[in-house]
Amino acid sequence: xxxxxxxxxxxxxxxxxxxxxxxxxxxxxxxxxxxxxxxxxxxxx
Numbered sequence: 128x129x130x131x132x133x134x135x136x137x138x139x140x141x142x143x144x145x146x147x148x149x150x151x152x153x154x155x156x157x158x159x160x161x162x163x164x165x166x167x168x169x170x171x172x
Contacts, residue, residue, distance in 0.1 A: 152158065
């Protein structure tokens with residue numbers, strides 16, 4: 128039961144880091160043009 132006092136706050140901090148990383152990726156435009164990246168790989172020699 129004592130381990131929950133460590134794991135619950137640690138998981139909340141991990142969720143905040145994941146959300147911050149997702150927000151950063153969306154803010155930087157990582158998901159703007161997904162289709163052209165797949166086509167670029169096929170077109171390059």
